[in-house]
Amino acid sequence: MTSKYKVLFLCRENSARSIIAEALLRELAGHRFDVFSAGSDPAARVHALAIAQLRPGISDLGLLTPKSWLEFTGQWAPHMDLIVALDERVAEYHAPEFPGKPLFVQWDFADPLAEGMTLEERTRSFEKVFWQIVRRVTLFMELPRYTSPVVLSAPSAEPVAHERDIVCPG
Structure with a gap:
Protein backbone atom coordinates (compact mmCIF):
# COMPACT_ATOMS: atom_id res chain seq x y z
CA MET A 1 0.00 0.00 0.00
CA THR A 2 1.26 3.51 -0.77
CA SER A 3 0.46 6.92 0.64
CA LYS A 4 1.31 10.46 -0.35
CA TYR A 5 3.85 12.49 1.61
CA LYS A 6 2.12 15.19 3.65
CA VAL A 7 3.79 18.61 3.56
CA LEU A 8 2.73 21.73 5.44
CA PHE A 9 4.18 25.13 4.46
CA LEU A 10 4.11 27.80 7.17
CA CYS A 11 4.26 31.57 6.91
CA ARG A 12 3.00 34.15 9.37
CA GLU A 13 -0.01 35.42 7.38
CA ASN A 14 -0.35 32.46 4.98
CA SER A 15 -1.14 34.87 2.14
CA ALA A 16 1.98 34.85 -0.04
CA ARG A 17 5.07 32.60 0.28
CA SER A 18 3.40 29.58 1.89
CA ILE A 19 0.43 29.84 -0.48
CA ILE A 20 2.78 29.99 -3.48
CA ALA A 21 4.71 26.94 -2.24
CA GLU A 22 1.48 25.00 -1.58
CA ALA A 23 0.08 25.78 -5.02
CA LEU A 24 3.29 24.92 -6.86
CA LEU A 25 3.94 21.61 -5.11
CA ARG A 26 0.30 20.54 -5.52
CA GLU A 27 0.31 21.48 -9.22
CA LEU A 28 3.69 19.92 -10.03
CA ALA A 29 3.51 16.76 -7.90
CA GLY A 30 0.06 16.44 -6.36
CA HIS A 31 0.11 12.76 -7.27
CA ARG A 32 2.94 12.27 -4.73
CA PHE A 33 2.18 14.93 -2.11
CA ASP A 34 -0.77 16.08 -0.02
CA VAL A 35 0.08 19.75 0.37
CA PHE A 36 -1.19 22.29 2.88
CA SER A 37 -0.25 25.76 4.08
CA ALA A 38 -1.06 27.72 7.21
CA GLY A 39 0.06 30.63 9.34
CA SER A 40 0.26 31.86 12.89
CA ASP A 41 -1.80 34.96 12.05
CA PRO A 42 -3.68 34.17 8.82
CA ALA A 43 -4.74 37.00 6.54
CA ALA A 44 -8.33 37.44 5.40
CA ARG A 45 -7.43 36.44 1.82
CA VAL A 46 -4.58 35.39 -0.42
CA HIS A 47 -2.56 38.44 -1.50
CA ALA A 48 -3.50 39.67 -4.98
CA LEU A 49 0.14 39.69 -6.14
CA ALA A 50 0.52 36.04 -5.11
CA ILE A 51 -2.55 35.20 -7.20
CA ALA A 52 -1.11 37.20 -10.10
CA GLN A 53 2.08 35.10 -9.99
CA LEU A 54 0.14 31.82 -9.77
CA ARG A 55 -2.67 32.52 -12.24
CA PRO A 56 -0.80 31.53 -15.45
CA GLY A 57 0.09 28.00 -14.32
CA ILE A 58 -2.10 26.87 -11.42
CA SER A 59 -5.23 25.00 -12.39
CA ASP A 60 -7.27 25.45 -9.20
CA LEU A 61 -6.68 28.75 -7.44
CA GLY A 62 -9.94 28.25 -5.53
CA LEU A 63 -8.23 25.77 -3.20
CA LEU A 64 -5.96 28.50 -1.84
CA THR A 65 -7.16 30.14 1.36
CA PRO A 66 -5.24 31.39 4.40
CA LYS A 67 -5.63 29.05 7.38
CA SER A 68 -4.45 29.02 10.98
CA TRP A 69 -1.75 26.53 11.84
CA LEU A 70 -3.95 25.48 14.76
CA GLU A 71 -6.09 23.58 12.22
CA PHE A 72 -3.15 21.16 11.93
CA THR A 73 -2.51 20.58 15.65
CA GLY A 74 -5.61 18.74 16.86
CA GLN A 75 -5.93 15.00 17.36
CA TRP A 76 -7.85 14.66 14.06
CA ALA A 77 -5.37 16.75 12.07
CA PRO A 78 -3.44 14.94 9.36
CA HIS A 79 0.01 13.81 10.49
CA MET A 80 2.55 15.70 8.41
CA ASP A 81 5.76 14.12 7.19
CA LEU A 82 7.44 17.49 6.69
CA ILE A 83 6.82 21.05 7.82
CA ALA A 114 7.80 43.81 4.00
CA GLU A 115 6.99 47.35 5.07
CA GLY A 116 8.11 50.40 3.12
CA MET A 117 8.00 49.11 -0.47
CA THR A 118 6.43 50.95 -3.36
CA LEU A 119 3.94 48.98 -5.47
CA GLU A 120 6.59 48.53 -8.15
CA GLU A 121 9.15 47.22 -5.62
CA ARG A 122 6.55 44.91 -4.09
CA THR A 123 5.58 43.54 -7.51
CA ARG A 124 9.26 42.86 -8.33
CA SER A 125 9.71 41.26 -4.90
CA PHE A 126 6.76 38.92 -5.47
CA GLU A 127 8.13 37.90 -8.86
CA LYS A 128 11.61 37.24 -7.46
CA VAL A 129 10.30 35.23 -4.50
CA PHE A 130 7.96 33.28 -6.78
CA TRP A 131 10.85 32.09 -8.97
CA GLN A 132 12.98 31.29 -5.91
CA ILE A 133 10.15 29.11 -4.56
CA VAL A 134 9.70 27.45 -7.97
CA ARG A 135 13.39 26.53 -7.94
CA ARG A 136 13.31 25.24 -4.34
CA VAL A 137 10.10 23.22 -4.79
CA THR A 138 11.52 21.68 -7.98
CA LEU A 139 14.73 20.66 -6.20
CA PHE A 140 12.73 19.30 -3.28
CA MET A 141 10.54 17.15 -5.55
CA GLU A 142 13.63 15.61 -7.15
CA LEU A 143 15.21 14.46 -3.90
CA PRO A 144 15.45 10.65 -3.81
CA ARG A 145 13.37 10.47 -0.64
CA TYR A 146 10.41 12.11 -2.34
CA THR A 147 10.52 10.58 -5.84
CA SER A 148 7.97 7.89 -4.99
CA PRO A 149 5.07 7.62 -2.54
CA VAL A 150 5.56 6.43 1.04
CA VAL A 151 5.42 2.64 1.21
CA LEU A 152 3.37 1.41 4.13
CA SER A 153 3.93 -2.04 5.54
CA ALA A 154 0.71 -3.98 6.13
CA PRO A 155 1.13 -4.89 9.83
CA SER A 156 2.21 -1.56 11.30
CA ALA A 157 1.18 0.96 8.61
CA GLU A 158 4.33 2.94 9.43
CA PRO A 159 6.19 4.71 6.62
CA VAL A 160 9.44 3.11 5.54
CA ALA A 161 12.34 5.37 6.50
CA HIS A 162 14.31 7.02 3.71
CA GLU A 163 17.09 9.61 3.72
CA ARG A 164 15.50 11.76 6.50
CA ASP A 165 18.67 13.79 6.91
CA ILE A 166 18.34 15.24 3.39
CA VAL A 167 15.55 17.74 3.00
CA CYS A 168 16.49 20.26 0.35
CA PRO A 169 19.66 21.84 -0.93
CA GLY A 170 20.34 25.52 -0.25
Missing part, protein backbone atom coordinates in the same frame (compact mmCIF):
# COMPACT_ATOMS: atom_id res chain seq x y z
CA VAL A 84 8.56 23.86 5.95
CA ALA A 85 8.74 27.31 7.54
CA LEU A 86 9.06 30.10 4.97
CA ASP A 87 9.21 32.87 7.54
CA GLU A 88 11.74 33.11 10.37
CA ARG A 89 8.94 34.39 12.62
CA VAL A 90 7.30 30.96 12.48
CA ALA A 91 10.46 28.94 12.93
CA GLU A 92 10.28 25.61 14.72
CA TYR A 93 10.70 27.17 18.16
CA HIS A 94 7.70 29.47 17.55
CA ALA A 95 5.41 26.90 15.93
CA PRO A 96 3.01 24.73 17.93
CA GLU A 97 3.57 21.01 18.28
CA PHE A 98 2.19 19.11 15.31
CA PRO A 99 0.96 15.50 15.57
CA GLY A 100 3.33 12.76 14.50
CA LYS A 101 6.55 14.67 15.22
CA PRO A 102 7.19 15.70 11.58
CA LEU A 103 10.56 16.78 10.26
CA PHE A 104 10.78 20.60 10.44
CA VAL A 105 12.92 22.69 8.07
CA GLN A 106 13.39 26.36 7.25
CA TRP A 107 13.53 27.78 3.72
CA ASP A 108 14.58 31.41 3.80
CA PHE A 109 13.00 33.81 1.32
CA ALA A 110 12.65 37.58 1.53
CA ASP A 111 9.23 38.78 2.66
CA PRO A 112 7.46 40.29 -0.37
CA LEU A 113 5.07 41.96 2.08
Whole structure:
Protein backbone atom coordinates (compact mmCIF):
# COMPACT_ATOMS: atom_id res chain seq x y z
CA MET A 1 0.00 0.00 0.00
CA THR A 2 1.26 3.51 -0.77
CA SER A 3 0.46 6.92 0.64
CA LYS A 4 1.31 10.46 -0.35
CA TYR A 5 3.85 12.49 1.61
CA LYS A 6 2.12 15.19 3.65
CA VAL A 7 3.79 18.61 3.56
CA LEU A 8 2.73 21.73 5.44
CA PHE A 9 4.18 25.13 4.46
CA LEU A 10 4.11 27.80 7.17
CA CYS A 11 4.26 31.57 6.91
CA ARG A 12 3.00 34.15 9.37
CA GLU A 13 -0.01 35.42 7.38
CA ASN A 14 -0.35 32.46 4.98
CA SER A 15 -1.14 34.87 2.14
CA ALA A 16 1.98 34.85 -0.04
CA ARG A 17 5.07 32.60 0.28
CA SER A 18 3.40 29.58 1.89
CA ILE A 19 0.43 29.84 -0.48
CA ILE A 20 2.78 29.99 -3.48
CA ALA A 21 4.71 26.94 -2.24
CA GLU A 22 1.48 25.00 -1.58
CA ALA A 23 0.08 25.78 -5.02
CA LEU A 24 3.29 24.92 -6.86
CA LEU A 25 3.94 21.61 -5.11
CA ARG A 26 0.30 20.54 -5.52
CA GLU A 27 0.31 21.48 -9.22
CA LEU A 28 3.69 19.92 -10.03
CA ALA A 29 3.51 16.76 -7.90
CA GLY A 30 0.06 16.44 -6.36
CA HIS A 31 0.11 12.76 -7.27
CA ARG A 32 2.94 12.27 -4.73
CA PHE A 33 2.18 14.93 -2.11
CA ASP A 34 -0.77 16.08 -0.02
CA VAL A 35 0.08 19.75 0.37
CA PHE A 36 -1.19 22.29 2.88
CA SER A 37 -0.25 25.76 4.08
CA ALA A 38 -1.06 27.72 7.21
CA GLY A 39 0.06 30.63 9.34
CA SER A 40 0.26 31.86 12.89
CA ASP A 41 -1.80 34.96 12.05
CA PRO A 42 -3.68 34.17 8.82
CA ALA A 43 -4.74 37.00 6.54
CA ALA A 44 -8.33 37.44 5.40
CA ARG A 45 -7.43 36.44 1.82
CA VAL A 46 -4.58 35.39 -0.42
CA HIS A 47 -2.56 38.44 -1.50
CA ALA A 48 -3.50 39.67 -4.98
CA LEU A 49 0.14 39.69 -6.14
CA ALA A 50 0.52 36.04 -5.11
CA ILE A 51 -2.55 35.20 -7.20
CA ALA A 52 -1.11 37.20 -10.10
CA GLN A 53 2.08 35.10 -9.99
CA LEU A 54 0.14 31.82 -9.77
CA ARG A 55 -2.67 32.52 -12.24
CA PRO A 56 -0.80 31.53 -15.45
CA GLY A 57 0.09 28.00 -14.32
CA ILE A 58 -2.10 26.87 -11.42
CA SER A 59 -5.23 25.00 -12.39
CA ASP A 60 -7.27 25.45 -9.20
CA LEU A 61 -6.68 28.75 -7.44
CA GLY A 62 -9.94 28.25 -5.53
CA LEU A 63 -8.23 25.77 -3.20
CA LEU A 64 -5.96 28.50 -1.84
CA THR A 65 -7.16 30.14 1.36
CA PRO A 66 -5.24 31.39 4.40
CA LYS A 67 -5.63 29.05 7.38
CA SER A 68 -4.45 29.02 10.98
CA TRP A 69 -1.75 26.53 11.84
CA LEU A 70 -3.95 25.48 14.76
CA GLU A 71 -6.09 23.58 12.22
CA PHE A 72 -3.15 21.16 11.93
CA THR A 73 -2.51 20.58 15.65
CA GLY A 74 -5.61 18.74 16.86
CA GLN A 75 -5.93 15.00 17.36
CA TRP A 76 -7.85 14.66 14.06
CA ALA A 77 -5.37 16.75 12.07
CA PRO A 78 -3.44 14.94 9.36
CA HIS A 79 0.01 13.81 10.49
CA MET A 80 2.55 15.70 8.41
CA ASP A 81 5.76 14.12 7.19
CA LEU A 82 7.44 17.49 6.69
CA ILE A 83 6.82 21.05 7.82
CA VAL A 84 8.56 23.86 5.95
CA ALA A 85 8.74 27.31 7.54
CA LEU A 86 9.06 30.10 4.97
CA ASP A 87 9.21 32.87 7.54
CA GLU A 88 11.74 33.11 10.37
CA ARG A 89 8.94 34.39 12.62
CA VAL A 90 7.30 30.96 12.48
CA ALA A 91 10.46 28.94 12.93
CA GLU A 92 10.28 25.61 14.72
CA TYR A 93 10.70 27.17 18.16
CA HIS A 94 7.70 29.47 17.55
CA ALA A 95 5.41 26.90 15.93
CA PRO A 96 3.01 24.73 17.93
CA GLU A 97 3.57 21.01 18.28
CA PHE A 98 2.19 19.11 15.31
CA PRO A 99 0.96 15.50 15.57
CA GLY A 100 3.33 12.76 14.50
CA LYS A 101 6.55 14.67 15.22
CA PRO A 102 7.19 15.70 11.58
CA LEU A 103 10.56 16.78 10.26
CA PHE A 104 10.78 20.60 10.44
CA VAL A 105 12.92 22.69 8.07
CA GLN A 106 13.39 26.36 7.25
CA TRP A 107 13.53 27.78 3.72
CA ASP A 108 14.58 31.41 3.80
CA PHE A 109 13.00 33.81 1.32
CA ALA A 110 12.65 37.58 1.53
CA ASP A 111 9.23 38.78 2.66
CA PRO A 112 7.46 40.29 -0.37
CA LEU A 113 5.07 41.96 2.08
CA ALA A 114 7.80 43.81 4.00
CA GLU A 115 6.99 47.35 5.07
CA GLY A 116 8.11 50.40 3.12
CA MET A 117 8.00 49.11 -0.47
CA THR A 118 6.43 50.95 -3.36
CA LEU A 119 3.94 48.98 -5.47
CA GLU A 120 6.59 48.53 -8.15
CA GLU A 121 9.15 47.22 -5.62
CA ARG A 122 6.55 44.91 -4.09
CA THR A 123 5.58 43.54 -7.51
CA ARG A 124 9.26 42.86 -8.33
CA SER A 125 9.71 41.26 -4.90
CA PHE A 126 6.76 38.92 -5.47
CA GLU A 127 8.13 37.90 -8.86
CA LYS A 128 11.61 37.24 -7.46
CA VAL A 129 10.30 35.23 -4.50
CA PHE A 130 7.96 33.28 -6.78
CA TRP A 131 10.85 32.09 -8.97
CA GLN A 132 12.98 31.29 -5.91
CA ILE A 133 10.15 29.11 -4.56
CA VAL A 134 9.70 27.45 -7.97
CA ARG A 135 13.39 26.53 -7.94
CA ARG A 136 13.31 25.24 -4.34
CA VAL A 137 10.10 23.22 -4.79
CA THR A 138 11.52 21.68 -7.98
CA LEU A 139 14.73 20.66 -6.20
CA PHE A 140 12.73 19.30 -3.28
CA MET A 141 10.54 17.15 -5.55
CA GLU A 142 13.63 15.61 -7.15
CA LEU A 143 15.21 14.46 -3.90
CA PRO A 144 15.45 10.65 -3.81
CA ARG A 145 13.37 10.47 -0.64
CA TYR A 146 10.41 12.11 -2.34
CA THR A 147 10.52 10.58 -5.84
CA SER A 148 7.97 7.89 -4.99
CA PRO A 149 5.07 7.62 -2.54
CA VAL A 150 5.56 6.43 1.04
CA VAL A 151 5.42 2.64 1.21
CA LEU A 152 3.37 1.41 4.13
CA SER A 153 3.93 -2.04 5.54
CA ALA A 154 0.71 -3.98 6.13
CA PRO A 155 1.13 -4.89 9.83
CA SER A 156 2.21 -1.56 11.30
CA ALA A 157 1.18 0.96 8.61
CA GLU A 158 4.33 2.94 9.43
CA PRO A 159 6.19 4.71 6.62
CA VAL A 160 9.44 3.11 5.54
CA ALA A 161 12.34 5.37 6.50
CA HIS A 162 14.31 7.02 3.71
CA GLU A 163 17.09 9.61 3.72
CA ARG A 164 15.50 11.76 6.50
CA ASP A 165 18.67 13.79 6.91
CA ILE A 166 18.34 15.24 3.39
CA VAL A 167 15.55 17.74 3.00
CA CYS A 168 16.49 20.26 0.35
CA PRO A 169 19.66 21.84 -0.93
CA GLY A 170 20.34 25.52 -0.25
